[in-house]
Amino acid sequence: MNPGAEPLTKTTCPYCGVGCGMLTDGARLRGDGDHPANAGRLCVKGSSVLDTLGEHGRLLYPRIGQRRVSWDLALDEVAGRFRRVIEEHGPEAVAFYVSGQLLTEDYYVANKLMKGFLGGANIDTNSRLCMSSAVAAHKRAFGEDVVPGCYQDLELADLVVLTGSNTAWAHPIVYQRLAAAKKRRPAMKVVVIDPRRTATCDLADLHLAIRPGQDVALFNGLLRWLHDHDALDRDYIDAHTRDFQAALDAAGDQPLAGLARRLGLPAADLGTFYQWFAETPRTVTLFSQGINQARNGTDQGNAIINAHLATGRVGRPGAGPFSITGQPNAMGGREVGGLANQLAVHLDLEDAAHRAAVADFWGAPALPAEPGLMAVDLFQAVADGRIKAIWILATNPVDSMPEADRVRAALEACDTVVVSDCMADTDTLACADIALPALGWGEKDGTVTNSERCVSRQPAFLPAPGEARPDWWALCRVAERLGYGAAFDYAGPADIFREYASMTGLARRFGKQLDLSAAGDLSDHQYQRWAPRAWPLDGGARCFGDGRFSTADGRARFVACAPPPAPDTNHRRPLLLNSGRLRDQWHTMTRTGRAPALFSHRDEPFVDMHPRRAAREGLEEGGFVRVRGDASEALARVRLDRGLGEDQLFMPMHWSDCFSGRARVDALVPARTDPVSGQPAFKHTPVAVAPWRPAWHGVMLGAGAAPEVDYWARIPLDREMALDRYVLAGGDPLDPARFQDWLPAAAQWLTLDDPAAGHYRRAGLDGEGRLVAWLALAPTPPALDADWLTRAFREPVDAAGRARLLLGDGGDGGADRGAVICTCYQVREATLREAVAGGADSVAALGRRCRAGTNCGSCIPELKAFLA
CATH class of the missing domain: 3.40.228.10 (Dimethylsulfoxide Reductase, domain 2)
Known part of the structure; x- marks a missing residue:
């Protein structure tokens, strides 16, 4: 770091619930050595977060339909539609669906508006999908x-x-x-x-x-x-x-x-x-x-x-x-009542004394007495018309909800869908009647709470792009238009935090641990300089160590736990599909998908299965498999993994229709929920598999949209150039003409065709000799050196290079360097082999020779496996 440069801003990572501290100004980044969560360490996703910034791909202006409008017009439309629905059908006909990506201040305002003033409780959060069973277990055992x-x-x-x-x-x-x-x-x-x-x-x-x-x-x-x-x-x-x-x-x-x-x-x-x-x-x-x-x-x-x-x-x-929570502010959303069956500050909707205290604190005219609809039921209510207007903030339910195809259909048929997002291209935003541009990480200002109850600041250190605004601001402006302006007259996030912190005094009054009330009179300056600390503020790092719990009598409750239900597998669906996270990706890739380096470890959607199961099903490594569930089906690559049981499959949760044609794993998952928490059962989906053998394969490099083929996967190569690599496959006879619309007409084209063998190659150059598009089609997967071709898009190609363009290989041996094992330093298998040949016989020795494993350490298990 340059000692003469401006000081860096303390903030927190926008990814998982660990809540790591960072120091950054948007151009420089390092871990915050003073933060209690990470003491300076960052994982590969956190280390690459600056690569996800910038205006490219951002939602920058409000829209009604596809028409750009002013904020005033958009907010008038939101308020007018919500008012009409409530007047005609009651407050149960409107809903908010929010997210652990929101800051606590945004969450607090959304919950206050819905439960305190609109008069309904239909606000739920994507934390329902990941943490609500833990919430219910804590409440049953500890009382909180x-x-x-x-x-x-x-x-x-x-x-x-x-x-x-x-x-x-x-x-x-x-x-x-x-x-x-x-x-x-x-x-x-x-x-x-x-x-x-x-x-x-x-x-x-x-x-x-x-x-x-x-x-x-x-x-x-x-x-x-x-x-x-x-x-x-x-x-x-x-x-x-x-x-x-x-x-x-x-x-x-x-x-x-x-x-x-x-x-x-x-x-x-x-x-x-x-x-x-x-x-x-x-x-x-x-x-x-x-x-x-x-x-x-x-x-x-x-x-x-x-x-x-x-x-x-x-x-x-x-x-x-x-x-341990999955999202950066899943805990903060739970604190302020983001779940449909909670009040704010750990109080209960169905408790009359709690309701009275909250109504008095807020001056709320219409606090509901019944819980709202949890996520699965909420979207079912959208589908059957009971909910006629829904506002979705900072989440992507068209990809993340179970039976995701039905969620998409429900939103497409809904009278009013408002979506607040910072990204312009999500599967959920495509369903929006009204789109509102939100601030992203580094632009918005507020707090988050991590898995150990540590409240940290996430301040703004970047200017707002376009006309993007904070989510709390948009919610307050709608509240004002609905006649509740006095209760939502906040000058900024510090005002909201002070109110929320003061409100936690109600939790303490009712014997709860959540208590930030000492921060209720922070000055703006003190708020800006807030240092990470856990609640309760007057307690230590742990709760319940004295044996007194948040129940009426102070005693914890044992809970009689019934034997688990039998799996739903049968002769039609004999396998159990598990879904989960990858090391280098996050949720539906709306953020990590902007960082090409994060695709180098796993670049296409895949299904893991045991080699013996694959052999029985006629499948092989790298081939294609159809996965069929009761709700939908997916098409992905096969990866062999002896670490799985023979009746089990694993598929990552991250691919959306923005990155692949048929790999939204949650479309396969039936909408079965835990009867206590309402959390969907993503982990044990009965499925069947079958091989799919394409008639042809292809690779495209360029800036076009995905073609309509049976299988495609988009792998970002360079965000500034909007350059992507598409891997393609089709089951129908190959017709090269179908790709004509994708190829830029103004380019100078080099061609190499062998119709008898089914091989077709195209390389398009601009006037200065740079690649603008590249296409290869063949009966087997075309070989290419993607790194060399990417450079050819940046720099003019000389005469010798042009001769090799159609081959897709610069001739320097770089086409087969193997998979990336260490994403932080882009260390491929070939580099590791060279290090081992040079005498590296341990993970530490590999690190000394090629830096692999010396940053976040996430690749160390794979380095050990490589050495073995």
Whole structure:
């Protein structure tokens, strides 16, 4: 960094719930060494976040239909439509669908407007899809949605249990903190519970590859084992809890060997886990989407919490259940009431005293007494016409909701769809009647709360592009037009934060842990300089360490957890599809899709399956597979993975119709939900597979839109040039003329055709000799050197280069450098092979020779596998 340059702004990463601190000005970036979450470390996504900035692809102006309009006209239209619907059909006919991408201040205003003033409770959040089962489990056990521990507990623990979480890829900095702690204290034990063998298993002393959906059985078995082996903390149970016997009775009494068979585990491994848990007072169980995203996700969370309550391991250093969130502000949205079945500040809609307190605080004229519709039911209400106007903010439900095709159809038929987004090209925005340009990361100003309850600032350090405005501002301007201006007269986000912080005093009044009331009188200057700190502000890093909980009597509740439902597989759908995250991508790629380097690790949509299953189905590595569910089907590449069970598949969640033609995995997922939390079961979808063998393959490089072919995947190459690589395949006879509209007419064209062999190549040059488009079609996948061709789009190609353009190979041997293993430094397999040939025999030696693994460390498991 240049010591004479302007100081960098402290902010937080816009990706996962770890909540890493950053220092940046939009041109320079490094991790914030003072932030408690990451102490200066950043993962590959965080390190590349500056590559996602800029106006290209942004939504810059309000639109009604496809017509650009002024903000005043757009907001008048939003307010007028919502007013008419409420007058004619009541407040239950309108809805907001919001997001963990919002800042707390935006979230607070949205919830206040809907529940306090519009008079309905139909505001739900995409956190319903990832964290609501954990919320329900916390409330049932503790009386409040509280994660009792902190990240430091993972470093203090002697046993860390990771279940339902590929932490190495989904929360890399937490994983690296854990890896560093284990390196310092090798006696620390790590258990990974996951049907798949993932990168996280690299750190495991024990991997329990249980059958999908059997976590309740596993942890119920642990509770019974603790009882039978006199490993309970009876004093803690008697002094601080209720309902232990009911939970124990529900756990059953199955012998270890029989339970192991049910779980698909060796009995010795199951016994080892139970013994380690029993004898290790400092135990943390970290859980995430694999626990939550199930038909019994709430019970799965409570079964984990039961084991910790039974041993007195809650809120103590190095001990506790730890739910880690997926989004940067999923926790903040939960605090301010972003879920349809909550009031703000951890209060309950169905509690009359809570409602009265909130109505009085807000001066709310129409607080509802019943919960609103949760996400799946909310979009069903859109589909059947009960909801006639919906405002979607900072999320992409056309890709992320279960039965996503039906969600798209519902929005296309809805009377009024308002979408606030910072991006101009999302599958949801295509359904909008009114589009409102929102600020993005670096432009908006507010706070977020991470998984350990740490509230951090996300200040603005970039100017607003075009006419983009904060989400809270747009909500307040609509509230003003509806006659509620006095309650939404905020000068800026500091005003909103002060009101929210003061409101948390209500939570404390009702015995809750959430308390930021000491910040209710912050000055604007103090708000701008807010340092990261966890709530409650007058407490320590942990909650419930004194054994007093947020229930009426101060005691935690054991919850009787029923045996899990049987999988829905049958002869038509014999396999279970699991979905999840990749290391280098985020959600539906509306942000990471702007950083070409993040496609270098995995560039096309794929389905992982065991080699023996693939052989039985007639599939092979790199070929195509159709995946059919009851709701839809997908088409993707086959990847062979011995870390999966033979009756299991895995498919990433990230591809949308902006990046591939038929790879929206959530379109396959049926809309089955947990009966307590309303969270969809994304993890256990019954499917069938079949091979698909195309008649031809193709590759296009250029700036055009995707052609209409059976299979296509878009891989960004250069954002400034809007340059993409399209991988194509078709099942019908090849007709090169169908691509004519995609090829720029003004270019100088080089051609190489062999119709008898089915080979066609085109290279288009501009007047200065630079490539403007490139196309290759053939019966087998065309070979090319994408890096060399990308350079030919930037710089004129000399005569020798032109001779090689149609071959797609610069002749320097760069066409087969292999896959990128280390995204941070773009280290490919060939470079690693060269390093090994030069004597590198360890991960550290690879790092010294070619820097691989020396930044975020996310690739270290793959580097170890490469060396092996």
